Amino acid sequence: MTNEIQDERYHVADEAIHDAFFLILKEKELDKISVSDIIKRAGIVRSTFYNHYENIPALVASIEDKTIDDIFSLMNTFHPRNDWDACKSYYLTICEYTMTNPLLANLLRNPKEDVFFEKAVTMFHRYVRQVTQNTAPSHRSKEERSYMIACTIGSSIGVLHKWAKDNFQVPPETIADILTQAFVSGMLSGILEGE
Numbered sequence: 054m055t056n057e058i059q060d061e062r063y064h065v066a067d068e069a070i071h072d073a074f075f076l077i078l079k080e081k082e083l084d085k086i087s088v089s090d091i092i093k094r095a096g097i098v099r100s101t102f103y104n105h106y107e108n109i110p111a112l113v114a115s116i117e118d119k120t121i122d123d124i125f126s127l128m129n130t131f132h133p134r135n136d137w138d139a140c141k142s143y144y145l146t147i148c149e150y151t152m153t154n155p156l157l158a159n160l161l162r163n164p165k166e167d168v169f170f171e172k173a174v175t176m177f178h179r180y181v182r183q184v185t186q187n188t189a190p191s192h193r194s195k196e197e198r199s200y201m202i203a204c205t206i207g208s209s210i211g212v213l214h215k216w217a218k219d220n221f222q223v224p225p226e227t228i229a230d231i232l233t234q235a236f237v238s239g240m241l242s243g244i245l246e247g248e
Contacts, residue, residue, distance in 0.1 A: 067105055069095040071119075074112060078155040083113070116156050117169040123150065125176050137237055144209075144232040148225035151213055161210075161217035177206050205236060 073094035077086050086109060092102050106112040127150065131143040151157055160169055180202075209232055216228050 075155045140233040145229035
């Protein structure tokens, strides 16, 4: 019982640290955020922060890893097929996640060489390899399908980048429609053609 209470406290404190970080990130540049900012906003003591993270870069790395895992989980729920509603639902979920994750939104607005993008590219590569291995044979080679899927991922990131740069002024439903249109009428037909 005591371990369950400690685990719950740890989880609650970790959530408070993440929530505080996200709120502060909306107000300050990433490199200007301090441990003092986070503990004040989270309502915790300094030692609690250091029980969870060594420093701000360790916190950022943890949040980046969680973001990568979340995106990969979303990607794994999507099975390419010619179904407008399924595609739009998937892209709308991605759009809403992007809007609610300030770290991801900030990275999309201001892309730079970053460990996050290195991790994301590795994850996308793994996903592309997995999808192409599990796709039924067609007249297209696995390599061709791999590049088409990579193109879809790249164009999706490009759209999300522009949307984040424009401070999400366009409704997520509209962005989801744009991404769905590009996928269903362009990439999907190229990936699954002949199957």
